[in-house]
Amino acid sequence: MTQLHLGLSLSTKRTRKREFLDEMRQVVPWSRLIALIEPYPKGKTGRPPFPLATKLQIHFMQQWFGLSEPAMEEALYDVPLHREFAGLDGGMTRLPDETTILRFRHLLDAHGIAAQMLRRSWRWSMKY
Template sequence: MPKQPAFPGLRDAMKKKVTRREQFLAELAAVVPWCRLLALIAPHYPKVGPKGGRPPMPLEVMLRVYFPQNWYALSDPMAEETLYDSEAM
């Protein structure tokens, strides 16, 4: 018996049109030199110290949240809600 696709996979398979947000983010991925940007910032980004403590979020995740947050003028709570609400973000 063939396995039935899950709802998110089915939704993606049935999707025909790319949204403006998805198109924008695809263009962003093509234009922003992520590797060079990460290499430039990484030496200054906090790391886990000898005393331990809570590890910081990965740098790439923070940048990928920070840029759209600034472009769309989102507050921290709104940026977090948008990330949970939108797969494109």
């Protein structure tokens, strides 16, 4: 239990957004997508990087909900469900800023990873 929660659950209703994110957590092949990204270079200076899974989940939420990088950063601060989905709810002292989110998108674009993820996800879904 983190200090932010204090053991209080203010929401007992399962919203459509929560249902959607729960389903996406199950159906998106996260480990396969992360394996596509791992070989590419990452920043070597500055603060410790966020886990690839976290950045990938933020990227997907940004696409699903049509958010810009600044809006996605704000959503991470404002919406506990977004932090929870990205794995940032467990006592993290910092959240990714808009530059971190933008740099990750640029990494995906520069190496054609986003297109690969789309193609492979479509093929994986056709198998099931």
